[in-house]
Amino acid sequence: MPGTNVRRTPADLPAPEVPDLHRYRLRRTEGEVTSYVGMIIFLGSWAMMFAALFFAYAVVRLRAPMWPPPDQPALPILVPGLNTAVIAASSLAVVLASRAHALGRHRRASIGLGVAAGLGALFLGLQILVWVGVWRAGLLPSGGPYPSAFYALTAFHALHVLVGLAALGVLAIRARPPRGTTRSAVRLWGMFWHFVGAVWVALYVAVYLV
Amino acid sequence: MTAAPLPEHGYGLPHDVSVDGFRVDELIHFTLAAITVIFVVVAASLIWSFVKHRSGPALYSHGTRGSIGLVVGAVALVLVGVDGNLFIHTLGDMHQYFWNFKSAEAAQGAVLIEVNAHQWSWDARYPGADGRFGTPDDVITTDDIRIPVGVPVVVQLASTDVIHSLYLPNLRVKQDAVPGTITRITFQAKIPGEYEIACAQHCGPNHYKMRAVLTVLAPDAFRNWLADAGEDARRAYDPEDKEAHWGWEWRRFEP
């Protein structure tokens, strides 16, 4: 989300006396704060969408006499568990990249973003493995609420991962020196990525574990 | 069968033939009176302002302690006097009458009926002589529900396709029939005659044709009809006809 990149102090005002100029430069500009607020509202809004999906999942699950139904395969736990670790590592890479970018180390930032996108791709790959596995075991979306909920939640989440990793990939290329990218772009996509990760954790617990 | 349901007269509520319908009607009349008073008072004050304060200097005030107190007081008055009254009355009505399935089922001579709604008719099932549903002597009717006068009737509703809503305008009750669940409705008629059963929930292009007739019979007439129909049902029973076996074990009400 583009914001106007104007420093807090306009040129026609006397620069305030600050003890630590470096820290002062790291402070967010008005435009950045605005896009930050916008991102928080967007994520809150989008969280409502996932909340509604989880609500739907809870309702169909509570209605069912057996979960999983006796004639349908149970979901794997291990590979999705590994995926949880993958997405956590990916979030960590974004944090490191964001910090490196703030310090002006654009090469590092670019590498961090690239690693995050790569881990995102790994996540998707493993997720596809999970899908293929359960599909072969006979779990089809038309087999009732159990597979419906599983496929809908994981697929909708995977779509968000796809969007996020595409954005991180583009940012990784853009962030390479000397051009660099804006720090709010890194920050905001980072927030989106953490959000997707947090949703995954909730999804893993609700759909696979419980 | 005798004459079809008679049309209503005038624009008011359809005539009430149920034991408990007056509870709904009383609340409706109370609310109508209350909102008329509120509306007239507010409208009169507005019209007074329009006529009286068309021109001339306006009062400079963002609201005084007194005028804000007037707003709060009026709102509190309506909240307690109207909303509170409605709430208390309705709690009682629902628990004692309209949603009191427990005592309706336990009542002496209560009639239990299973209704299966589908596009676009109402199939009703009576337990027959053995008192159990889903047996060969079940009486099954289509778009024709008969009940005796003066005893509670409990209907369990199901639907095979989309959501329908069983609506008895002359008895002031209504209940959705939802696929995948059993819902309940109870009522008690006090005047014999023929009344209409309507579908209140949009259920497809022919929703408007989903009409059935409720026949309220004298107790003896009802008994005779049910006995005859039970005989016929036993004779006509076809174990191969799976379509006709939609009945379910009656679900005792568990709150």
Next chain:
Amino acid sequence: MSTAAQALAEAAQPIHPPPTSFWRQYVFSIDHKVIAKQFLWAGLLFLLVGGTLAMLIRWQWAYPYRPVPVIGQLFLRENGGVIGPATYQQIFTTHGLIMIFFAVTPVLIGCFGNFLIPLMIGARDMAFPKLNMYSFWTFLLSQLLVLASFFTDLGSAGAGWTTYPPLSTNVGTPGPGQTLVVAAIFVTGVSSTMGAINYVTTVIRMRAPGMGYMRLPLTMWGLWLTAILNALFVPVLGSAALLLLLDRNFGTQFFVAGASAVRGGGDPILFQHLFWIFGHPEVYILILPAWGILGDVIPFFARKPHHWYKGTVWAMVIVTVLSAMVYGHHMFMTGMSPLLGEGFMLFTLLISAPSMVVVLNWALTLWRASIRFDTPMLFALATVFVFGVGGLTGLFLADISMDLYLHDTMFVVGHFHFTMAAASFIGAMTGVYFWFPKIFGRKLDERLGKAHFWFTFVGITLVFAGQLLAGYAGQQRRLFDPFQYTFIQGLRGLNRWTSFFAFALFAGQFIFVWNFFKTLFGKAVPAGENPWQVTTLEWTATGSPPPFHNFDRIPEVVRGPHEFSNPEVRRLTGRDFAGQSEVLPGSAGPALAAARG
């Protein structure tokens, strides 16, 4: 003279040069004023479509099985111009959806939200101008999806605007039409969410110096709370639409239940929960902007400060909070647990309290005022009237006992038309007449405006009162031919007369169309900066229409939005109003600035 605060605000929002190419200026514009006009055109056009569909419904009830004049020849030729039951269900379904999502929403929220938010809070544009542009084009896509649905095999959606499954799944309405419409709901939801994020952020971040929350014009409060509701609850509708699309196209079973009396399978009631968690706030999404507009227009033309401004603000906030906690009253008849039902009934009855505060504050604003009956004021007062009827008839439906009888009857239809259709529509018209000079720089013709007003006010009242009466007598909603039922036979005359009034109401709207185009393309008489002599920033701190950057200098706000008939202001300026950023001659300024409001 500019203060430090103003300089900071201006530095954060520098003036950009206006675009010069035609495309950037009028089509893919990021200027909130142009986007507002785009929403206005799109909304008014669909208002005409939705209105025409309403006329078809009324025709069917007045003259069932008779060929529809003109429209029947154009669109129903294969059926001899007669509306059939399948067509009829598509007509009322799309009438509801179009009016709510594609006509009233774009006018009230898309147009006024976009146009007014930056101007009324003193900003040079939205927080995210590009997002704003995407919001409009996404919205346009959703409108096109709805239009496309009419031209598919089996026609458009037919499951009612509430789209209840299983009727809205392949069980009840197969074919691509219903799918397209559900997709359109999802897409318009995305557009609304984008708009909402923009509005909420803009109001939080871009208010001019001195524009505290308690100095916001009430229109801003209405639009801001609406945007918050949109941001929170439209995504819930989105997820419902998403799951419905999956059920329709990928064979999942969220809403399709197993065969009768068998547990397991999906849950049709789940959709109703998701739908109404959104759907009830949606009612307030449509009425809060209208309340806001009234909250400003009434004091403006009463020449008197709004009575108990803070009370109205808090009432609107409470309505916003409660709106999500009352939704169950749409589902009293689905067999929900009695305890849950009673909770929903309690909250629904409670929500009448803040609504009453709002209405009584209007009444007390008008008390001992000096009322100017210009067209916008007439529409505003009519809104008070129809909203009063709509709100009061809601009492019947909040109550489970009475709902046993009235649920799903025409009484419900009359009730929500008085609130969502009449109050929102007349409220929107208030806004159109009031802000037209600011949007287009010209004033709509007063004589035609008043003619339009009387047609609309009397027409709407009679039409929806007819619906209330029919429902009171027990007539169900959504009946292709109500007179199949014996107990409705006696309502033939009532239904036919209601239809006549509806036709007159529809015809009366062409006065507005004529007025609109005449003013827009006829002889130009500039409206001037502040033709209504009012106080808010868009009238007092910039021209009509405002320049691309809205304000040459970002104003510093020194007082509340409704400073009318203040004797001190009159002594200093000779006027009965003082603009929100106006610095009065003499040294009494700071004292007044500190005045409440």
